[in-house]
Amino acid sequence: MxxxxxxxxxxxxxxxxxxxxxxxxxxxxxxxxxxxxxxxxxxxxxxxxxxxxxxxxxxxxxxxxxxxxxxxxxxxxxxxxxxxxxxxxxxxxxxxxxxxxxxxxxxxxxxxxxxxxxxxxxxxxxxxxxxxxxxxxxxxxxxxxxxxxxxxxxxxxxxxxxxxxxxxxxxxxxxxxxxxxxxxxxxxxxxxxxxxxxxxxxxxxxxxxxxxxxxxxxxxxxxxxxxxxxxxxxxxxxxxxxxxxxxxxxxxxxxxxxxxxxxxxxxxxxxxxxxxxxxxxxxxxxxxxxxxxxxxxxxxxxxxxxxxxxxxxxxxxxxxxxxxxxxxxxxxxxxxxxxxxxxxxxxxxxxxxxxxxxxxxxxxxNPAEGQQILESQEAEQKAAAANTRAAKLEAAKAKRLAALEAAKQAREARAERAQAAREAAKEAAKTTAKPAPKLAAKAGRPLPHAASAYTAVETPSMPEAKPGKGLSKPAAKATAHKPAPAKAAPAKESTGKSAAKKPAAKKAAAEE
Known part of the structure; x- marks a missing residue:
C-alpha cells in the first residue's frame, strides 16, 4: 500500500x-x-x-x-x-x-x-x-x-x-x-x-x-x-x-x-x-x-x-x-x-x-435605476429626519413658552390672592373694632374703694402757720376730704407712692 x-x-x-x-x-x-x-x-x-x-x-x-x-x-x-x-x-x-x-x-x-x-x-x-x-x-x-x-x-x-x-x-x-x-x-x-x-x-x-x-x-x-x-x-x-x-x-x-x-x-x-x-x-x-x-x-x-x-x-x-x-x-x-x-x-x-x-x-x-431609487430614498430619509428635528425643536419651543406663560399666570394668581387676603383682613379689622376703655372716672364721682391702691394719693402738707395762730382743725378735715385728681397715674407708680405716703399721714393724724 x-x-x-x-x-x-x-x-x-x-x-x-x-x-x-x-x-x-x-x-x-x-x-x-x-x-x-x-x-x-x-x-x-x-x-x-x-x-x-x-x-x-x-x-x-x-x-x-x-x-x-x-x-x-x-x-x-x-x-x-x-x-x-x-x-x-x-x-x-x-x-x-x-x-x-x-x-x-x-x-x-x-x-x-x-x-x-x-x-x-x-x-x-x-x-x-x-x-x-x-x-x-x-x-x-x-x-x-x-x-x-x-x-x-x-x-x-x-x-x-x-x-x-x-x-x-x-x-x-x-x-x-x-x-x-x-x-x-x-x-x-x-x-x-x-x-x-x-x-x-x-x-x-x-x-x-x-x-x-x-x-x-x-x-x-x-x-x-x-x-x-x-x-x-x-x-x-x-x-x-x-x-x-x-x-x-x-x-x-x-x-x-x-x-x-x-x-x-x-x-x-x-x-x-x-x-x-x-x-x-x-x-x-x-x-x-x-x-x-x-x-x-x-x-x-x-x-x-x-x-x-x-x-x-x-x-x-x-x-x-x-x-x-x-x-x-x-x-x-x-x-x-x-x-x-x-x-x-x-x-x-x-x-x-x-x-x-x-x-x-x-x-x-438595473444598477442605474437602483441607484436613483436609493438616492431618492436617502433624500426622503434626510427630509424626514430634518422634519422630525424641526418638529422636535418647535415642540420644545412651544413647551418653553407654555411653561413661561404658566409661570406668569401663577405669579399673577398669587398676587391676586395676596391682595384679596389683605383687603379681607382690613374689612375684618373694621368690622371687629371697639372703642378704647375710659381710664379716668367722671368728675364729682368718687373712685371705688378697690381702686384706691392703683390711684396716686397726695399726702396733705402741713399748712403754713401764720404768726400768732396755730393750725385750725377744719382745715385739716378739708384737706383729708379733698377729691382725687382727675388724671390717674400708672398703676405701679401709684401703688408705690401710696405705700410711701401712709406713714406720713399717720404721723400727721397723731400730731393733730
Whole structure:
C-alpha cells in the first residue's frame, strides 16, 4: 500500500474518530436519537457515510434551496425570467430577521432576489419570491411539495419558502442530498449562485453565512440554516481532483462546530471511495421517527439564543426533546450535553477566511435605476429626519413658552390672592373694632374703694402757720376730704407712692 494512500486513510480515520468520539458516550444508552449526518458522492449518489439520514428534522434556512429550485425550474419552463420583478409586500416586509428591510412596494429582479437569499438568507426576500411566483404562500408551498416529490424527495413537508419555524415543516439529510444533486444536475449554469462569498448592496457588504467558503479548500456551496428547534444546519459541497462531495450536517450547537465537523467529514470522504457495495441515496431505509425532535433545550436552553443567521432564535417548532447519539426514540439531556461538549471540537478551528469578493445587487431593473431609487430614498430619509428635528425643536419651543406663560399666570394668581387676603383682613379689622376703655372716672364721682391702691394719693402738707395762730382743725378735715385728681397715674407708680405716703399721714393724724 502506498504511503499517500496510508496517509489519506489515517487522516480519514482520525477525522471520523474525532467526529464520532462523543457518539460512543451515547451508545451505552438505549433509545437515543442521532443528529442527522450524511456524506455522498454527487455524481453517483453513493453514500460514503450516514447517520440518521432519513430522520425528520427542522430545516431552517436550508429551505431556501428548495425555494431556489422551484424558482429556477419556473425560469427553465419559461414562465418567468431572471429579470422578472419581485415586489415586496407588507406581509413580506413584516417577516422576522434575517432580512433586507426593504419597504413595501420595493421591487428587484428575481436574479438579485436569489443571490440575496443564498448569501444574506433574507426571510423577507424569500417570502416575496413565494408570493410573486406562486400568487400566494400556500400556492408556492404546494409547488415546493410537488417539485420535491418529482425529484425524489420523500421525507419533506414544506409550508413556507424561508424556513422560519413551522411545526409541520421538516425534511431529512437524505432529502437535502437529493435536492443538492438536483440543483447541480438540472441548473449547471446557476452553480455560481451557491458559492458567492458576499453581496454588496449600496455601501453595505454582507458575507455569506457559510463558514466553509474561503476557509476549506474546494468548498463551492451551498446553504446554511438555523433555528433553536433545529440547531445549526448546513448543506455543503466541495470539489477536489474533479470529484464533488455533498455533506449534510444538522443539529449542531454552534456555527463553528458545524463547520469543523463538516470539514472533518470532507477530509474523510475525499480519502474514501464509494464502492459498488455502498448504498445509494434512494436505497436508504425510512426513519421510524414520527416527527422531528426539538433541539431548543440543547441549542438555546434557558439562555439567550446564540447569534442567529436565519431568523430569531426565540421562535421554535414544538416537538420532543432529543438525545444526540444512538437509536430511535427520544429524551436524555445528559447525553445531549455530553455530545455537544466534545473537547476535540472545542479545541479545533478552521483557518482564516479568504478575502471576500462581493457581488453587487440592487433594487429596480438595473444598477442605474437602483441607484436613483436609493438616492431618492436617502433624500426622503434626510427630509424626514430634518422634519422630525424641526418638529422636535418647535415642540420644545412651544413647551418653553407654555411653561413661561404658566409661570406668569401663577405669579399673577398669587398676587391676586395676596391682595384679596389683605383687603379681607382690613374689612375684618373694621368690622371687629371697639372703642378704647375710659381710664379716668367722671368728675364729682368718687373712685371705688378697690381702686384706691392703683390711684396716686397726695399726702396733705402741713399748712403754713401764720404768726400768732396755730393750725385750725377744719382745715385739716378739708384737706383729708379733698377729691382725687382727675388724671390717674400708672398703676405701679401709684401703688408705690401710696405705700410711701401712709406713714406720713399717720404721723400727721397723731400730731393733730
Amino acid at each position: 502506498s504511503s499517500s494512500l496510508l496517509r489519506r486513510l489515517s487522516v480519514g480515520l482520525a477525522a471520523l474518530t474525532g467526529l464520532l468520539g462523543t457518539s460512543l458516550i451515547g451508545i451505552r444508552a438505549a433509545d437515543a436519537v442521532t443528529v442527522p449526518i450524511l456524506v455522498a458522492d454527487v455524481d453517483s449518489g453513493k453514500v460514503i457515510y450516514a447517520q440518521a439520514p432519513t430522520d425528520p428534522w427542522y430545516p431552517a434556512s436550508i429551505t431556501k434551496l428548495m425555494t431556489t429550485y422551484v424558482a429556477l425550474d419556473l425560469v427553465r419552463q419559461g414562465k418567468v425570467s431572471l429579470d422578472s420583478m419581485i415586489t415586496i409586500s407588507a406581509a413580506a416586509a413584516a417577516e422576522p430577521p434575517s432580512k433586507m428591510g426593504f419597504k413595501p412596494g420595493t421591487q428587484l429582479t428575481l436574479d438579485n432576489a436569489l443571490k440575496i437569499i443564498m448569501v444574506k438568507s433574507a426571510n423577507d426576500i424569500a417570502y416575496a419570491i413565494g408570493e410573486n411566483l406562486g400568487g400566494s404562500i400556500d400556492t408556492f408551498a404546494a409547488m415546493m411539495n410537488e417539485t420535491a416529490v418529482r425529484i425524489g424527495m420523500r421525507d419533506s413537508h414544506w409550508y413556507n419558502p424561508n424556513g422560519l419555524p413551522d411545526p409541520r415543516q421538516w425534511t431529512s439529510a437524505r432529502d437535502m442530498a437529493v435536492l443538492a444533486r438536483a440543483l447541480i444536475r438540472d441548473f449547471p449554469d446557476s452553480h455560481d449562485l451557491f458559492s458567492i462569498s458576499a453581496i454588496q448592496f449600496g455601501r453595505a457588504v454582507m458575507p455569506n453565512h457559510n463558514g466553509l467558503l474561503g476557509r476549506y479548500p474546494g468548498t463551492d456551496g451551498m446553504k446554511t440554516g438555523f433555528i433553536c428547534s433545529g440547531g445549526f444546519n448546513v448543506v455543503a459541497t466541495a470539489t477536489r481532483n474533479g470529484r464533488r462531495i455533498v455533506t449534510i450536517v444538522m443539529g449542531q450547537p454552534s456555527p463553528r462546530e458545524r463547520d469543523v465537523k463538516t470539514a472533518d467529514l470532507f477530509d474523510y470522504a475525499f480519502g474514501q471511495s464509494a464502492g459498488w457495495t455502498s448504498p445509494t441515496l434512494e436505497a436508504l431505509p425510512a426513519s421510524a421517527l414520527p416527527a422531528p425532535p426539538d433541539m431548543r433545550p440543547f441549542v438555546c436552553g434557558g439562555k439567550k439564543p446564540p447569534a442567529i443567521e436565519d431568523g430569531p432564535g426565540a421562535l421554535s417548532a414544538p416537538g420532543s426533546a432529543a438525545q444526540l447519539i444512538g437509536g430511535s426514540a427520544a429524551n436524555s439531556p445528559a447525553l445531549a450535553l455530553a455530545a455537544f461538549s466534545n473537547p476535540a471540537l472545542r479545541a479545533r478551528s478552521l483557518p482564516p477566511r479568504a478575502p471576500l469578493q462581493p457581488i453587487a445587487v440592487w433594487i429596480g431593473r
